[in-house]
Amino acid sequence: MASEEYLKAQKSGKAAYRKAIAQGEYPYLPALDEIVDSRSVRTEEPLGLVSIPLDQVVGTKTAGRQAAFASNFMPLMPDNSEFARKWEGVVKYHLDQGVGDPIVAYEYMNRFYVLEGNKRVSVLKYFHADSIEGMVTRMVPYPQDSIENQIYYEFMDFYKDSQINYLSFSKRGSFAQLTEAIGKKTGEKWTDDEKMDFRSLYNRFAEIFHAKGGESLGITAGDALLFYLSLYPYDEVRGKSTAEMKADVEKIWQDLPATGQVKTNESMVFKPSQDSGGSIFTRFFGLHKVGQLKVAFIHDRPAELSSWAYTHELGRMQLEHVFGDKIHTDAYFLKESSSDISELIESVIASGYHLIFTTSTRFLAASLKASIEHPEVKILNCSVGQPYRTLRTYFGRLFEAKFLCGMIAGAMTPNDKIGYQAPLPNYGSIADINAFALGAQMTNPRAKVYLHWSSQTDTESFQQLIERENIRVVSDSDMITPASKDRSYGLYMTGNGLMQRLATPIWNWGRFYERIIRDFLQGNWDSDREVKEKPAINYWWGISSGIIDLIMSDELPRGIETLTNIVKGQMYVDYFNPFWGQFHKQDGSIAGRKDESLTPEEIITMDYLADGVIGSIPKSWELTADAREKVELQGRITPAMTTVE
Incomplete structure (x- = not known):
């Protein structure tokens, strides 16, 4: 049986080898000694015994054994070789009692390179194991200006507190945001129960993410989870079943690409199009056939106390003057506690409004969540550079x-x-x-x-x-x-x-509100030639x-x-x-x-x-404190920077 397993693994290795050659890529395992010059290493830190995620084991420490494996760690040596017999011996040991001896590996940029135990890694990867125990030494690079290097330094700080190494992000600041999202503080050690709870949540979410083809979105499972936790509180998510979490992922799926590297320019609408009449059909019959259009404005402070809210209220009053009884508008104001934001938006939606303008960036996360949960209601948030398909934003130059x-x-x-x-x-x-x-x-x-x-x-x-x-x-x-x-x-x-x-x-x-309402009444919300081809809509007039x-x-x-x-x-x-x-x-x-x-x-x-x-x-x-909250929102919810009052 072990020899049959070797032939199957060898077949997988040869396939990976041929694919790499066809694509002009290196067909063997990379060797860390050939990748990293010792002069670029700031220090080496012994981490002790570590549970190593096998999908992060990517190569060997030295060049000695790299040609024995394809780039996917599957064997390439002939099936009658001594190497094959030893590989098969590891298979038998694994099936009988499990591979218990730790490997020896080096970690660099949160990727692992094996010094001793390449066959054990190969066998466990073949059997789709999740992790392997290993004695690990970390090679710390010097600080650099690259995003990858800066994220890695943030990871090292996160690892000191959590001992979590299976999580990766594509944007700076994500580890600190995750720490905050789960209710911890930077520098605060995680308990064993907290590590176990988070690992369980992450595994369930990552399985759903990968099953839906999340790799095609150009983001990591960690990126997607952080976005999910920006909308749904951690304690609430922990209590959800896998089916409920899967339903949530379905709702947010079209907005997940926005958590990657987004081209803000592609989403910008710089001025209104000249034609605001909609299609011939909607000019005659109109899209909005529910009677009087109900429009709500939600401000973070009363107009008499906020010059920002006051200017938006002037815009609301202009709507009433222009459209008369075709529309009905109301203004709502946030109370003292910022925790009331989602509750306020939900109550406004429950009151039957068709179109809602939230005029503060403080409302961005809650507005996005409400847009996802209530696609029948059109919501716009006053911010700029947001890449979400579900939520439109607006601001001025x-x-x-x-x-x-x-x-x-x-x-x-x-x-x-x-x-x-x-x-x-x-x-x-x-x-x-x-x-x-x-x-x-x-x-x-x-x-x-x-x-x-x-x-x-x-x-x-x-x-x-x-x-x-x-x-x-x-x-x-x-x-x-x-x-x-x-x-x-x-x-x-x-x-x-x-x-x-x-x-x-x-x-x-x-001027802005009048145009948006006119487009909506004339059925031009989705048909405007300036917006219908864009991946997201950011009005930046x-x-x-x-x-x-x-x-x-x-x-x-x-x-x-x-x-x-x-x-x-x-x-x-x-x-x-x-x-x-x-x-x-x-x-x-x-x-x-x-x-x-x-x-x-x-x-x-x-x-x-x-x-x-x-x-x-x-x-x-x-x-x-108030200013700090608004500025920090830029990095907490939005990939692109937002503009707040």
Whole structure:
């Protein structure tokens, strides 16, 4: 029997060998000594006895035995060789009492290379065993800038706490997110029961994932599980049966590819299409035949306390004015506890609304889950760069108006200094800052933008910065909060105790909401030629669509007003992009490319400041608790960075 098993294993090995040769690949096992130069190894760490996942055993330590096995670890040596007899002996031992002796292996980048025990590994792989015991030494590479290296260093920190080595991710930050998702803290050791519970959950989920062909999605089972846990709480998932978990995976399946490396550009809708009439059929009969369309807006704070919610409420009121009794709208506001987010969205859905706008990135995960659970309801979340098929998102290219403001500020400053108040260090606001600085340098190459973050703790106030640097031209908050007495907003100039308004960027959310409602009523939700071929829908409109605009003071010098209007006109016809061509970063390096614009993804995910900006991007721990929560949401739920209030 053992000899028959060897022939079957040899046949598998020869097939793998021929396939590798046909594809121009190396047909044998890789040898770690040939892959890794000792000079690239920072240190070696003995890990002791480790349960090694067999699918992560990929080669040998030395080159001595690598040609005896195909790349799938199946044997290649003749069946009458001494090697074959020893392999068959391991088979007999395994079938009689199991392979108990640990192998000796080296771990590098969470892949294992065998020094002693290649035949034991080969036999257990042949019999589809899950793991093998081994004495392991870890070879730690030096830190590098590559994503793979950075993920590996995050894995090593995770391993210290959990001793889990069977989990892999394709994105940075995933191990920390998983730790948080299961209710642990980084640095907190896992108990044996916690390891056992998680292993059971992971095995069930991974089996479902692989059975559905998850490898074709370009993500790992770990990526998929982390996405699943971002929607369904860990304690809830642990109590689900395999059938219930399988049903959940079916629901989220079309959104799982979004957890991989997503091309944000492919999902962007930059402006509304000219034709909003829908098909001939829907123009006559309409798609929406349930009577009055019910539309809900869900905000994270009351409009009188939030300038952000206030601008969206103005958009909602515009809908009521334009559509009259064809629609019915209501506004809902989140209570104090953030745990009420899902409950609030579910209650709104239960009230019979057909279309729901959630206007805060805090609602992103709950909005996505609700979209998955209730496909009959159309939900849009106010964020940018999301790659999900189920949930549409929307935002505006505010950086266009910021560039125009920067032009005005650069021309008006009497001492080359400009103050800039920024809200959160998220990627949307960073693009706004850089666009403003580039605009200022366009009209005044000597201009310096002094940056202040309203969400940063333990720092001087914005007013203190203005007074210390004798700043006369200031870019403050973009919008006013109705209940606040402070009217410092937009771009203004100070002097002699007076404030002169120069310009104000504005959000015309009503323009966006009106178009979406019109498309929905006319049956154009899925048939719009701008969106129906896209893998996901992210509305990212700017000045050309009217969602973003700039109001300029009548007291601006005529030349400055004229120049600003010329550039604004070029933006309106999509001829000018603030991030066209090359520009310098703070550190002196070059950003951008000659004769090209930055891609939407490059703009959205900016994590640097432009030359001419005085200040820095604060770390998470330097922010207020509310700001930290919003910024951390960027990495918790979304593969691409989101923009929050």
